[in-house]
Amino acid sequence: QRFCSQCSAAITLRVPPDDNRMRAVCENCGAIHYQNPRNVVGVLAVWQDKVLLCRRAIEPRYDKWTLPAGFMELGETTAQGAMRETQEEAGAQIELGPLYTVIDVPHAEQVHFFYLARALSEDLFPGPESLEARFFPLDQIPWSELAFRTVITTLEHYVEDRKGAQFPMHHYDIPLPVPD
Amino acid sequence: QRFCSQCSAAITLRVPPDDNRMRAVCENCGAIHYQNPRNVVGVLAVWQDKVLLCRRAIEPRYDKWTLPAGFMELGETTAQGAMRETQEEAGAQIELGPLYTVIDVPHAEQVHFFYLARALSEDLFPGPESLEARFFPLDQIPWSELAFRTVITTLEHYVEDRKGAQFPMHHYDIPLPVPD
Ligand SMILES: [Zn+2]
Ligand SMILES: [Zn+2]
Known part of the structure; x- marks a missing residue:
């Protein structure tokens, strides 16, 4: 995942607040893109x-x-x-x-x-x-x-x-x- | 989902070949973005x-x-x-x-x-x-x-x-x- 599926901005990989693992985060629109089994x-x-x-x-x-x-x-x-x-x-x-x-x-x-x-x-x-x-x-x-x-x-x-x-x-x- | 997470192009909703339901398809890079439970x-x-x-x-x-x-x-x-x-x-x-x-x-x-x-x-x-x-x-x-x-x-x-x-x-x- 390289781009935000909501707004098309580039994705940052980081641990969001109140979380404990790396997520695909959009700094532009704030979306967090989770992946699950x-x-x-x-x-x-x-x-x-x-x-x-x-x-x-x-x-x-x-x-x-x-x-x-x-x-x-x-x-x-x-x-x-x-x-x-x-x-x-x-x-x-x-x-x-x-x-x-x-x-x-x-x-x-x-x-x-x-x-x-x-x-x-x-x-x-x-x-x-x-x-x-x-x-x-x-x-x-x-x-x-x-x-x-x-x-x-x-x-x-x-x-x-x-x-x-x-x-x-x-x-x-x-x-x-x-x-x- | 509005944009391709691989290439940032706009998403098209359509049924891909050999499939039978609507998917988020990228006409630019060919990615099909599946969603699952x-x-x-x-x-x-x-x-x-x-x-x-x-x-x-x-x-x-x-x-x-x-x-x-x-x-x-x-x-x-x-x-x-x-x-x-x-x-x-x-x-x-x-x-x-x-x-x-x-x-x-x-x-x-x-x-x-x-x-x-x-x-x-x-x-x-x-x-x-x-x-x-x-x-x-x-x-x-x-x-x-x-x-x-x-x-x-x-x-x-x-x-x-x-x-x-x-x-x-x-x-x-x-x-x-x-x-x-
Ligand atoms: Zn975004
Ligand atoms: Zn694409």
Whole structure:
């Protein structure tokens, strides 16, 4: 951020009064431009013991498989956003279930939310952000071709929870990745 | 948002290619300025069957009582943010417990997270955002003087859950308020 979005004056980085961290401050109009983490909302949808994955047509992680998910938009709930992303990326008809994973990803400045859902049909109509959408039996999940650690860990919890047929909400952090 | 924060050119509101909603677009440098919901993170801290509340020294809801809470910052987890806010607003020493409520507040473009916590001392050192911080017995919670509906509903869940001494995570929406 270099310029004030309210008045176009140049931004100063400084700690405002009664604050304790650097902010983008406009000395011309007085606006303080805060930045905050973003939420990613998605769905783990199930059809006859198979889980819905989409192969990404966009960066990052082009060609990798993901649960349908994307940034939460203004004016919607996490549930509404998760359903919207499932429609946009997979064209799947689903009945949304409970919130299943809530994952802090501080190095990405994000919180991820995945809901469980039941697919109402096997028909899929992937949108422009997906090369392909497909239901995978649990023993055929492409683990080495998954796009994100929050997708991997959510699927790991699901495979484990299926053994006891109990699906409690899981909350955890994804720590900073270890450099390769 | 009237000007591009990258190049200071005037903003155009339009739907970008491959998108489906209006964005703040810069025709000069090509930047698309997205806006997303913000997370509020807070704590329900308990000392000897009493809950910690702060009386607000800032708007909105000046003089009303709240659980310590505030906007999540970049680079922190929801848990770290909740602990930071408790330190800043109440100066309380706490041991953080599990995530307790996750509340969608779409009309405010927010998601609220409250953690349970155990206070390690009765000593409180309220900061400049609080007129006062105090531990309240459950039967003396100032229900009619609470600042926010997410605070009220989190405390309601806690009072109810105390009866069975089970504190599962609760996820729900706060619908649009009915006009007065
Ligand atoms: Zn300005
Ligand atoms: Zn620009």
